[in-house]
Amino acid sequence: MTEKLNLVARELAKLGLTAVYPREWRRSVVLEGEVDTWQQYIAAGYAAAGKGYKGVVNAIKVRGLEQSREYLPPAQGGALEGKDYDVVIIGGGVIGCAVARDLTRWDLRVALLEKEDDVAKQTSSRNNGMIHPGIAASSGSKKLAYNIRGNRMYTQAAEELGFELVRCGSVVMLGKSMYQLALPYVRYKALQKGVDGLIPLSRRQVARREPNATSLQRGGIFLPSTGVVAPYKVTVAYAENAVENGAAVHLNTAALGFAMEQGRIIGVRTNQGLIRAGAVVNAAGVWADKIAAYADDHFFTIHGRKGTIAIIDKALGATQKSVLALPRLGVKSYTKGGGLNPTVEGNLLMGPTAIEVSQREDWSTTPEEMEFLFSRHLSLNRQLRPRDTITYFAGVRACTFEEDFIIEPSEHVPNLIHAVGIQSPGLASAPAIAQDVAAMAVEILKTTREVKPNPTFNPERRLTPQLAKLSLEERGEAIKKNPAYGQIVCRCEAISAGEIIDAIHSPVPATSLDAVKRRARAGMGRCQGGFCTPAILEILARETGKAASEINKGRPGSQLLAGETKTGGGTRT
Amino acid sequence: MEKMLVCIQCPQGCKLTVSHSGEGVSVTGNKCPRGASYAQQELINPCRTLTTTVRTAFVDFPLLPVRTLGEIPLKSVFGAMGEISRLVVKKRLRPGDVVLEKLYNTDVALIATDDMTMGEKYAKGSEDYGRDGILS
Amino acid sequence: MSGAKWDVAVIGAGPAGLAAAIAANKAGARVCLVERESRPGGILKQCIHDGFGLVRFGQKLSGPEYAWRDIQLAKERGIKLFTDTFLLELEAREEGFVLTLQNSEQAVFQIVTRALVAATGCRERSARQVFIHGQRPAGVYTAGTVQRLINIGGHLPGKNCVILGSGDIGLIMARRLTLEGAKVQGVYEIKAEPSGLTRNIVQCLEDYNIPLHLGATVTKVHGSERVEAVTISQVDENLRALPGTEEYVPCDTLVLSVGLIPENDMLLPLGVQIDPRTGGPAVDQLMATGQAGLYSCGNALHVNDLVDYVSESGEIAGSSAARFSLGKPDRPCHLPVIPQGDIQYVVPQKLDIAAGGQAVLYFRSARTIANASLEISAGGQVLLQKKYKAVRPPEMERIVLDLALLPPGTEELSLNLRG
Numbered sequence A: 001m002t003e004k005l006n007l008v009a010r011e012l013a014k015l016g017l018t019a020v021y022p023r024e025w026r027r028s029v030v031l032e033g034e035v036d037t038w039q040q041y042i043a044a045g046y047a048a049a050g051k052g053y054k055g056v057v058n059a060i061k062v063r064g065l066e067q068s069r070e071y072l073p074p075a076q077g078g079a080l081e082g083k084d085y086d087v088v089i090i091g092g093g094v095i096g097c098a099v100a101r102d103l104t105r106w107d108l109r110v111a112l113l114e115k116e117d118d119v120a121k122q123t124s125s126r127n128n129g130m131i132h133p134g135i136a137a138s139s140g141s142k143k144l145a146y147n148i149r150g151n152r153m154y155t156q157a158a159e160e161l162g163f164e165l166v167r168c169g170s171v172v173m174l175g176k177s178m179y180q181l182a183l184p185y186v187r188y189k190a191l192q193k194g195v196d197g198l199i200p201l202s203r204r205q206v207a208r209r210e211p212n213a214t215s216l217q218r219g220g221i222f223l224p225s226t227g228v229v230a231p232y233k234v235t236v237a238y239a240e241n242a243v244e245n246g247a248a249v250h251l252n253t254a255a256l257g258f259a260m261e262q263g264r265i266i267g268v269r270t271n272q273g274l275i276r277a278g279a280v281v282n283a284a285g286v287w288a289d290k291i292a293a294y295a296d297d298h299f300f301t302i303h304g305r306k307g308t309i310a311i312i313d314k315a316l317g318a319t320q321k322s323v324l325a326l327p328r329l330g331v332k333s334y335t336k337g338g339g340l341n342p343t344v345e346g347n348l349l350m351g352p353t354a355i356e357v358s359q360r361e362d363w364s365t366t367p368e369e370m371e372f373l374f375s376r377h378l379s380l381n382r383q384l385r386p387r388d389t390i391t392y393f394a395g396v397r398a399c400t401f402e403e404d405f406i407i408e409p410s411e412h413v414p415n416l417i418h419a420v421g422i423q424s425p426g427l428a429s430a431p432a433i434a435q436d437v438a439a440m441a442v443e444i445l446k447t448t449r450e451v452k453p454n455p456t457f458n459p460e461r462r463l464t465p466q467l468a469k470l471s472l473e474e475r476g477e478a479i480k481k482n483p484a485y486g487q488i489v490c491r492c493e494a495i496s497a498g499e500i501i502d503a504i505h506s507p508v509p510a511t512s513l514d515a516v517k518r519r520a521r522a523g524m525g526r527c528q529g530g531f532c533t534p535a536i537l538e539i540l541a542r543e544t545g546k547a548a549s550e551i552n553k554g555r556p557g558s559q560l561l562a563g564e565t566k567t568g569g570g571t572r573t
Numbered sequence B: 001m002e003k004m005l006v007c008i009q010c011p012q013g014c015k016l017t018v019s020h021s022g023e024g025v026s027v028t029g030n031k032c033p034r035g036a037s038y039a040q041q042e043l044i045n046p047c048r049t050l051t052t053t054v055r056t057a058f059v060d061f062p063l064l065p066v067r068t069l070g071e072i073p074l075k076s077v078f079g080a081m082g083e084i085s086r087l088v089v090k091k092r093l094r095p096g097d098v099v100l101e102k103l104y105n106t107d108v109a110l111i112a113t114d115d116m117t118m119g120e121k122y123a124k125g126s127e128d129y130g131r132d133g134i135l136s
Numbered sequence C: 001m002s003g004a005k006w007d008v009a010v011i012g013a014g015p016a017g018l019a020a021a022i023a024a025n026k027a028g029a030r031v032c033l034v035e036r037e038s039r040p041g042g043i044l045k046q047c048i049h050d051g052f053g054l055v056r057f058g059q060k061l062s063g064p065e066y067a068w069r070d071i072q073l074a075k076e077r078g079i080k081l082f083t084d085t086f087l088l089e090l091e092a093r094e095e096g097f098v099l100t101l102q103n104s105e106q107a108v109f110q111i112v113t114r115a116l117v118a119a120t121g122c123r124e125r126s127a128r129q130v131f132i133h134g135q136r137p138a139g140v141y142t143a144g145t146v147q148r149l150i151n152i153g154g155h156l157p158g159k160n161c162v163i164l165g166s167g168d169i170g171l172i173m174a175r176r177l178t179l180e181g182a183k184v185q186g187v188y189e190i191k192a193e194p195s196g197l198t199r200n201i202v203q204c205l206e207d208y209n210i211p212l213h214l215g216a217t218v219t220k221v222h223g224s225e226r227v228e229a230v231t232i233s234q235v236d237e238n239l240r241a242l243p244g245t246e247e248y249v250p251c252d253t254l255v256l257s258v259g260l261i262p263e264n265d266m267l268l269p270l271g272v273q274i275d276p277r278t279g280g281p282a283v284d285q286l287m288a289t290g291q292a293g294l295y296s297c298g299n300a301l302h303v304n305d306l307v308d309y310v311s312e313s314g315e316i317a318g319s320s321a322a323r324f325s326l327g328k329p330d331r332p333c334h335l336p337v338i339p340q341g342d343i344q345y346v347v348p349q350k351l352d353i354a355a356g357g358q359a360v361l362y363f364r365s366a367r368t369i370a371n372a373s374l375e376i377s378a379g380g381q382v383l384l385q386k387k388y389k390a391v392r393p394p395e396m397e398r399i400v401l402d403l404a405l406l407p408p409g410t411e412e413l414s415l416n417l418r419g
């Protein structure tokens, strides 16, 4: 047994996990055997981490535990059989979409496969939307490097792609005795990490900046580079610009395996046939280890860490300008503690929590987690009450046991690139990750052919009017050109029929109620669609030429209606 | 024999006690005469007003709200719904206009309760509250 | 952009707004009505069931019929109506209120009005606000959405439904769904007594053998694409789910009838004081809010169970607004109305004693009480007493007070309800 493996075995023994057997495979460590609980499974994975291996593969079985279910699109067919692309990207989250868009800078045939009915359906729409300043990532990690770079790149991305970025800054408050002790250290760390523009604040300065901040604070720091975005809008923006520049986005299309020849991938098997691929990018989020396994390159395991977030009514949005957090001692740093952050739409988000879960696509919320959120974060802003919550949701982070991003060409499959383990701050890092992954793909292709820039690449996304962003004069002009902008459908968010129609006919068309929501925000306000759902339904049916009863909330099978009334039999007179 | 009923003639919801002795029926607990007749009818043959909608031939007004002009036996309600589901209104009706003279073997008419001349898309910003004149 | 000038503008053309506009017009004011939907009538357009208008017209009308009577009146009186028109901005200025509006035909335009009546109705509490957990499948609707889908769109939202909450709209939709061919498994109410009217329990549930389960609530929604089932739990006296009582009820639709919230978003920028008990602005008996020239009525003021009283409050607001606008405003002299004992809330929250005459007081009890007695007193003196056989929170009570009864120097008025 090697020294490293011994270390792992000893740690496992310390945990009393006697039925877990570690072994080495390539440059990684593989755990096998059986345990009784999911907690033990997780503990074993962490016991093997940090021992100098490339990755931890946790293949331990948990007695009586159901394997994580995975959603696969129900449709089967051959619609994509024989299609041939230079690069196929698996996963339409923010990473996959940003990679697709960066690849269209080159004269390449690019396709993105997403098994869900829309892009940004999984983690990329289920997060806080924060562009972190980088202070929380540990020194020397990929997370840190990509976060700092990604944060700086967001300004340009927002301009080119026309999504909203608000550099609201964050106030990290320090509780009681921590202040005196921690501040010099925090400053030193921030400097060393390259965090931009830290400003120390006294208790009174915090209070002046954020008058509603908790009275527990004893001063803190201000990080001006922190920003917020609507993460689904960022993802959609990347996808749309990719399509405008020639990429193909195939929704409801799952990668189910690879066709390999002499260790290279030659095609991706999907529920719509075999797609030929020159290079493949694995950006499959919580399922990235499964994709790696298809190529016999399974050197890491992903486990899910669920986070629940509550949305606070816009009416309270003005009570706080920046992100507010009060880190507590003795809390595992990877949870980052969470806090309260503004959104670009003017709400506040509270959370997230962090709980290891065995089901990777379980986005359900529980009363316990809501209560935890209330007890933990509500008091950060003294104006908030539990009843100010308009809704809540959960996302699942795709974590490796080493807790860092893996962004690299495969060591064993020459035309496969991994962009995996992209947990928080993955959104903040996306522009930088995409830049590197696209460059890696181009390098791979260059080994077999010439790769030229795309002469018609336009980094600027075509924008349709967003009424909320227009002055009254511009709004009036827009309505005169297209009266559909004059008709408000979603009253809480003041979204017009015209904006909904635009979303339905956008480069990555919205064909479901939720897809309309993600693009146009209709139905996302206080009444949560109570008033506008019937109207959006009619518009969707009319614009897509379908019957109302065929319109889905999201995935196939999520029909909003059971049918029509007056089916009491017989013919109509 | 005694029976407890809640009067549904108005939102007051009087709690009625109906005593059935020999030939006579006596009702107590009602605050108005409608309660007494309701209780008596309820014992013999419960009757209800039926409200529902009828399909129309107009895209701007696809469904017309209707109600029975008077009550029909509760037991006929589903039969009436079946008959109503086969109707299509082809004229623009207004509240009170008769949709069907005799609904489902009763003598009760089915009447329109909304104004189809106020189509969904009528003149905005004008004093016109709807297109007048019944189209066909 | 400054546009047409009006004496009174009414926002919302539901029954409250229509009544306000008609009353203001009768009082001689130039009135316009602003409505964001394409037809006037408000929520009554979709309330096709009958039972409206007993107090006001002595008839059991359906919602659209009730609204139609006022719409006809408004039309005859030539009251200007903007439909499909959305209020973008509201500002209080020296010359009055400036409303920035938009619609498809006039694009963006402004009107200026001396007095403003907010008759914006209410919205429904959503699933997340009652903290139902689980995934988010299709098939979870509020009762009002179901009502609109069925009655206006002709769509059947589901075939096998569970209804949460025993509010009137939920009860009415239980019957409506049944009539259109859906199966309603039952109505579940967390409290120990139903929150809807007894007559609706009889004619909507009992007539169709739909069970009503009290002290039970939905704690989880199952299904990832479409609702497949709900978990029902019994609750303890603190309304907390009792572990071990879970029941799995298969269904494809969950309909929520869990309460209405007055809609007053447009007033927030004006800094109008909202009464936390009603969710609407605090007003006096003339329906005047604290902001000069601004009036509130209908369900935006507080959630009513009878539309007749909605119209009544609209009439009061409309004629008060006209009086203000036409330059005859009496200088208000306010004294607070204090709810005591088992009173949940009372509207108005204050009285303008300078106005004189009679004041209509609306109140709700906080709990069901048999043989309750109400006492209205001021300055240690009992002005009015009334006995009730029973008072129930779902049933609003109305009482008229002659302000001449108030002893001189009164500083506050109290309403006390006791069992």
Ligand SMILES: Cc1cc2nc3c(=O)[nH]c(=O)nc-3n(C[C@H](O)[C@H](O)[C@H](O)COP(=O)(O)OP(=O)(O)OC[C@H]3O[C@@H](n4cnc5c(N)ncnc54)[C@H](O)[C@@H]3O)c2cc1C
Binding pocket: A090, A091, A092, A093, A094, A095, A096, A113, A114, A115, A116, A119, A120, A121, A122, A123, A124, A125, A126, A127, A128, A129, A130, A131, A132, A253, A254, A255, A256, A283, A284, A285, A286, A287, A288, A291, A305, A306, A307, A308, A309, A352, A353, A394, A395, A396, A397, A422, A423, A424, A425, A426, A427, A428, A429
């Ligand atoms: C609660 C929470 C809060 C967070 N807050 C922040 C934050 O504030 N700031 C920040 O920077 N980061 C945050 N994160 C992290 C951030 O959300 C993620 O890092 C980021 O969204 C990851 O993007 P992705 O594209 O890798 O993954 P995803 O968005 O999950 O995309 C992967 C996609 O691949 C698809 N897919 C999987 N398998 C297949 C297959 N076989 N075939 C086809 N498609 C497939 C999936 O359907 C999915 O759409 C948060 C995460 C959580 C859970």
Ligand SMILES: Cc1cc2nc3c(=O)[nH]c(=O)nc-3n(C[C@H](O)[C@H](O)[C@H](O)COP(=O)(O)OP(=O)(O)OC[C@H]3O[C@@H](n4cnc5c(N)ncnc54)[C@H](O)[C@@H]3O)c2cc1C
Binding pocket: C011, C012, C013, C014, C015, C016, C017, C034, C035, C036, C037, C041, C042, C043, C044, C047, C085, C086, C087, C119, C120, C121, C122, C123, C124, C143, C144, C145, C147, C168, C169, C172, C260, C263, C266, C297, C298, C299, C300, C304, C305, C306, C307, C310
């Ligand atoms: C879903 C639902 C079902 C109901 N069912 C019943 C029932 O069966 N029986 C019963 O007695 N009561 C029912 N009610 C209560 C009912 O609302 C009242 O009885 C009555 O209709 C209230 O009248 P209103 O004029 O105050 O409000 P509404 O009828 O709601 O009218 C308000 C109007 O204002 C408009 N509006 C709001 N904001 C703006 C704005 N910013 N700009 C322009 N226009 C605006 C709205 O579009 C609407 O037309 C129901 C309420 C709801 C929400």
